Amino acid sequence: MDSPTINTVLRLLKKEIRRWKIPAVGVVAERAADRPFETLVSTILSLRTKDKVTEAASRRLLERASTPESIAALPAVEIERLIYPVGFYRTKARNLLETCRILTEDFEGKVPRGMEALLKLPGVGRKTANLVLTVGFGDYGICVDTHVHRISNLWGYVKTTMPEETEYALREKLPRRHWKTYNDILVTFGQNLCVPVSPWCSRCPVARYCPRVGLKKSR
Template sequence: MRDEEIHAVLRILRKEVQRWQDPVVGVVAKESGRDPFRILISCLLSLRTKDRTTAEASARLFALAADPATMLELPRQRIERTIYPVGFYRTKAKQIHEICRRLLDRYGGRVPDSIDELLTLPGVGRKTANLVVTVGYQKPGICVDVHVHRISNRWGYVRTNTPEQTEEALRKKLPRRYWITYNDLLVPFGQNLCLPVSPYCSRCKLTRYCERVGVAKSR
């Protein structure tokens, strides 16, 4: 993909993704009025977990507590039972407690709006930090998950080996006006059409722009 073609690609994707359900963190953001705390916790729950499971676990947990102070009052074992069966639910329950304690001790209960500060919180990596910054605070950032990493490379827009390298490459070449929405567009595209194995290339409206890097078989 030539650099200048990204404009046409994202314009097409913006129309295409309307057919598919929003990623779970996007749903939580809309329902909560972009509450950074609920975005942070739902993103943590979503790691290594399917969207439906994450959505159900998030709803159960936020029905009990929707702010750091109230969440910290919940026994860890109750958080574990509430978020089960998300992946690594025991570890995540512990991280949720530690995050809430740190938010209250260091930030007055407010979720920080900088990537560097978010990365100091237990269990928070660059994907989660960027998502909180972009979705929760509408500040520039590029959230790179497995879909964004895979598709950006499949297109030939970047040539990287890790999500961290992809984020760095995108920060250098992706026009800044697309930073916040890039993840929102590529995640549903990757979940529904541009699958990791055997993507639906015959249904895709981006084939003329895509180099199909690493695609051995398609439908």
């Protein structure tokens, strides 16, 4: 897939995804534009967890304590109780506590606005850091999760084996104006139509542009 085609595909999908739900991080972020701490919390909670569960857990926690200082003051068991049943809730509670302690002590209670500093926070990988920068701060970044990695490869737009490689390849290739929306479009598309294992190619609005690289089964 070349650059003119990716423009067309993303334009078509942007229209298409309006009828589907927004991924959990997008939901929280929409309500909390310019509040990067909320984006950070919901992204940490979202790993291996369904969107509905992530959204409810983020809401419970942030209603109880909405700043790094106030979360850092909570006992770990209370955070566990508030975020349960997100996946790995005990580890996530520990990471959140430690992250909030670092933000309080080293960053004056604010989320740092830079990739390097974000990557030092426990439980924060490149995906989370990119999401905080793009959604929370409105900066440039490309958040690559499994859907973004998988679909970019199905389209033949990148040829990579790991999400991190995909991020670097997209930084080279994807026009900057798509950086902020690429994740939301592909995650929503990947959850609803271009699903893993057997995507709904027969109903796909961009099927004629898609070479389906490496795809074994579809519906």
